[in-house]
Amino acid sequence: METELKLLVCAEVDVAAVIEEQLLPELNVNCESSQVSLFNQYYDTQDKAFRSMNMGLRVRGQDGRYEQTIKTAGVQQGSLQQRPEYNIDLDQPQPDLSLFDQQIWPEGARVAELQQQLDVIFTTHFQRRIFHLIMGQGTELELVYDQGEISAQGHQSAINEIEIELKSGDVSYLFELAGKLIQKLPLRAGVMSKAARGYQLASGQELQPEPLPGFVSLSADSTVEEAFCRALDTGLNYWQWHEQCYLETQKPKALKGIRTGIHMVSQALNLYLPMLQCSDLLDLPQRLMKQLDDWYWVDALLEIKSLRSRKGPFRKRLMKHQDFLSYLHGRYEGILREYRPVELICNKENASLQLALTALLVQKPWRQHDTAWQSPVIEHARGWLAQNWFHISQSMPRDKTFNLQHYLSAESSLDQALFNSLFLADLFGDDKREQYRAPWLDILDGIDELKLLNLLMCELEQADVEQKDSLKAWGEEKISRLVQVMEQSRQQSQQREPA
Structure with a gap:
């Protein structure tokens, strides 16, 4: 070997x-x-x-x-x-x-x-x-x-x-x-x-950005250690694949894959750290959060790209405003110049952090400290997912009317819950898996569109373009209608807790 x-x-x-x-x-x-x-x-x-x-x-x-x-x-x-x-x-x-x-x-x-x-x-x-x-x-x-x-x-x-x-x-x-x-x-x-x-x-083919996997492969007798290692390995591979993809192709979508991979690794550590307490793991969550912060600008970059695209959701309206599209092109190029993704990929901390994560997968240092890693993960999974549901219910109460900012603030909680379902869903049947995920995927899709409209409104505030007021009025109307639709979807999704 x-x-x-x-x-x-x-x-x-x-x-x-x-x-x-x-x-x-x-x-x-x-x-x-x-x-x-x-x-x-x-x-x-x-x-x-x-x-x-x-x-x-x-x-x-x-x-x-x-x-x-x-x-x-x-x-x-x-x-x-x-x-x-x-x-x-x-x-x-x-x-x-x-x-x-x-x-x-x-x-x-x-x-x-x-x-x-x-x-x-x-x-x-x-x-x-x-x-x-x-x-x-x-x-x-x-x-x-x-x-x-x-x-x-x-x-x-x-x-x-x-x-x-x-x-x-x-x-x-x-x-x-x-x-x-x-x-x-x-x-x-x-x-x-x-x-x-x-x-x-x-x-003769280029590397392509990959979609997220549906779930991490587990079995009913998988241990906490096995589940953690598979979650960590999935996230690390996703992160590194998209680094390679971006360096070879310069595809902006690959940058989103990098940030998603880092986020996935971070959430895997957050979920399993209480069960795998050892000194080798303790500084990793903070280092991963720093990495996530270094890539925070990626969402804005891709949203600007979507606004400028002839295939974007608002293309018919925005194609009438070529001066604004030209302004967005300058913003897009400026973000890439400012944040220099190639340098972020090739810096020493990035390589050192990935090496530390790889060493965890091979050396499994928690075995020297406790035996919790040996317990079946299914004994904990249902409680973890129920805790996610409770946290979402608390942060998105049914009796509270949500606006744009409420939904934008809810994104991180929903992302956390869906990463956890990706890590654990294979322990349950297809019906229960979809029952947990489907309502929140719809709301996250809506949040993505709200973020796009919110960025459009923010950029309009800075841009010196013609017909700004009419475009702002159109954007405000789109946000209002979308929030109304999402409120209906949210009320329906919270009518019953997933099993």
Whole structure:
């Protein structure tokens, strides 16, 4: 089983020099270093049979020697990957599937047919600096720095990354070394392997922002620890996926995914922290809130984009006000210049925080402090969801008439409740799951539209445009009507408490 952590280099820097001149003297450990040039061909069939089996097939060439490798499906937690790996020496640079142990293949795999259909899908060629480290307690780590490129279908993508592999011993040294590297180099978590990047490059398709999952997969006997780790892993993967998506595509919707992922991780910690009390967790909620604050502007950015869009909900009205749309374009560009999302993604605190969260998933430090993590999560889930319902009922009493500001203030409570339902809903049947979520999803959709109209009104106050008064009157009327509809929906949703 290969256990490896990947970090991507975010800026121009002499990585090898920093490792040799700053990191290694500080570590003061036994180190053997070397350098190799590696050329790799990745194979699959035209219908991507290996990809569909969650397997990767590679032939690597180095100094006239060849090796074929199959990596099978494993576990990814943040930037840490754990995957079974099978290596066979070759006499020539073409794969021979018959040399692999038959037990590695999925049931029903027709190996001889696969052999006949193999074709090169993409290649990688890079220089690798290798540092073999003997840490405390005999732990062996391999620190490598790769620099080169992936090539597919006439397109190239740069490789500029660090990998730390645990060869033997205590995994805590792997995280300790990664933390030191983050403090000395401009790094961020690497969530896509070279193979995954190669397949994407070969497909010619861009990464796309992902919708939220319907719920986290749990079973009736899932423990508190299992439920927490799955919730945390879901949020962290969502966060890191959308960072990668934005850096590659500059799609504004990916920025919303980043903020949602941070929010999801934050809520997972808030929900489970009382059951998993240990010092390693205590500072994380505050650090996550700081991260959320750093991204608070994203909603306004996307709302401005929606107002300007020809597909936006108010396009017919706003297309008559080109001077206002021009003003909004300037505001949109100004927000991006001011908050610099690429710098937020690549800053040290972001990388350090994600590393700490990944370490939690692997090391599970709460096991040293209590046994509450072993209890079935279903024993607590119904009470947690009932508490959410009570909190919403208290903050949105039926006998109180709500206005625009009331609804905007209620958004955070509703988000919290719906994240908790995402974490826990799989413990209950489909009917109960939808009974809990559906009414509040409708109200949140209404709040999104209210936020859009509220931003429009705020921007009109600042803009020097013609026909401002008529546009403000239109906006006020839209808000009034929408609040009336939402009041009816809220009264209906609060008539009975979800089971």
